[in-house]
Amino acid sequence: MSAVEASSQLVVGDAPWPKNHWYVAAYSHEIxxxxxxxxxxxxxxxxxxxxxxxxxxxxxxxxxxxxxxxxxxxxxxxxxxxxxxxxxxxxxxxxxxxxxxxxxxxxxxxxxxVQEQYGLVWIWMGDPDQLGPLPDLARWGFGRADWHWEPAVCLEVAANYLLPLENLLDASHITFLHKGQIDQGLVASHPFEVTVNGTELRVDRVLEKEKQSPLTMKTFGFSGDTATRSIIAEAFLPALCGIRVEIRPDSDPDQAPQVNQLAVGITPRNRKSCYQFTAVAQTFPFINEQRNEDLRNLLMEDVAAMESIQRLHERLAPDLRPEFSVKSDEAAMRARRILARMIEEEA
Ligand code: FES
Ligand SMILES: [Fe+2]
Structure with missing residues (x-):
């Protein structure tokens, strides 16, 4: 597909946010x-x-x-x-x-x-008359007796909140930015499907007969040869993203998949920085004792990239920072349009 010029109203690097929503403010244990x-x-x-x-x-x-x-x-x-x-x-x-x-x-x-749920503290800073329900983390396994779930790591990112939000919706970057850690080089060019339902987006990829990477094997305790891996990226705009990885070993295709669900609350600090509060739910016990350290190290690669983009954005005049979008940006571009509409509707 040929490159097409981005045409969203929201400028990455300086995007405002909708106010009448719950955002994660902290972990329960921090307060x-x-x-x-x-x-x-x-x-x-x-x-x-x-x-x-x-x-x-x-x-x-x-x-x-x-x-x-x-x-x-x-x-x-x-x-x-x-x-x-x-x-x-x-x-x-x-x-x-x-x-x-x-x-x-x-x-x-x-x-x-403020409301607490599953170790996260959510805050509503918009119009109190518009107060709505919390985003539903139960659908991702949080709170379920047969799942394992816990708060994970909080990262401060010196970049506009839209950068990590789009980063989480766009799994194509893992082939390059996280070289070899969670992908053997196939994800970037693998077909995907985008589904939009109101302010919710979902991007599905299914990789069959895939040789698994070191961090995936460590997280899942997988020692087999190849597996079918589903990667599902979701966003419940504006404040919550999720990455779900499901693994089914090829040696036992009838086995129920093991599921690891990462939830990420993205909360703007201001136009130029944000927080990422992560929590994890999975269908199997936490076997990787360094899981928070591994997650932090992986996400810090994203943070470094987001902050580099933000710095350059701030240094350059608008006419020197065009963006050209390609097929893999479909979900991010749709998220931008939905967010722009949400902001407009609040005006
Ligand atoms: S009591 Fe708060 S400033 Fe005086
Ligand atoms: Fe990443």
């Missing part, structure tokens, strides 16, 4: 009575648990004189500002002013809805 500062969707946020374990997510700025709450501490059921000691509860309401008995009702700060 305690020690306030955690995090920049999310261009907004400073402080996350904490009060003495009852209740989760709070507040705009990280004291309305009194602008001190970051995240430099304070949790006192009982409130977060205490370190400057003059005013206290605010998880609803954002001030509950104590040391110098006054009277607490004005407007002495409050924005509090964001």
């Amino acid at each position: 305690s009575d020690k306030p955690l500062a995090r920049e999310l969707l261009d907004t400073p946020v402080v996350l904490f648990r009060d003495s009852r374990g209740q989760l709070g997510a507040l705009f990280d700025r004291c309305p009194h004189r602008g001190m970051p709450f995240s430099e304070g501490e949790v006192v009982g059921d409130a977060l205490q500002c370190p400057y003059h000691g005013m206290e605010f509860d998880t609803s954002g309401q001030c509950t104590h002013i040391p110098s006054s008995q009277m607490i004005p009702k407007r002495m409050c700060v924005s509090a964001y809805p």
Whole structure:
């Protein structure tokens, strides 16, 4: 297929995001009575648990004189500002002013809805009247008694969120960027099928009689000769991607496939950086004891590439950075168009 010029409205490297959605803010285990500062969707946020374990997510700025709450501490059921000691509860309401008995009702700060599920903490920073359900991780095996699942690694990426999102939808890069680790050179040119359903995208590849690569064998405990491997990349726009790998050994084609599902919450920090929160679910026990280290090393190759692209994007004038898309970019281009529409609909 000949190269075609990209024609999306969203510019990779500087793309905005839809606001009325759940985004991953942290792992559950990161949030305690020690306030955690995090920049999310261009907004400073402080996350904490009060003495009852209740989760709070507040705009990280004291309305009194602008001190970051995240430099304070949790006192009982409130977060205490370190400057003059005013206290605010998880609803954002001030509950104590040391110098006054009277607490004005407007002495409050924005509090964001938060929910925890499968070790991930999700935050809603859009219009509270539009609050919807969390993305469904159960469909990927999370929470199922017969599966094994756990939070994995968080990466900070100095690149616009659209870069990792497109990277995860585009398995063709694994042949080159991750040379030999999870592919023997066949994926880049292998046929694939893209399915779109509303704001959900899915890209399927099935590789038959494929000799497996070192990291795949280590993850699956596979020691056979060849196997049929399905690679399914999915995106639930705007905040969640998944990569599912299913292996069925050719020596036992009737065996149910072993499934390894990676879930990746992609959360913009600002226009030029984002977080990737990963979690893994699989149908078989975790046998690779270095799995988080291996996953981090693999994903850091993507991160390095995303950050190089971002740096160049920022250095060059718009007329010097055209993009020409090819067949393997189909899912990414469709994701861009859907995201552009979602943003437009919120305007
Ligand atoms: S700045 Fe927070 S209490 Fe004064
Ligand atoms: Fe990758």
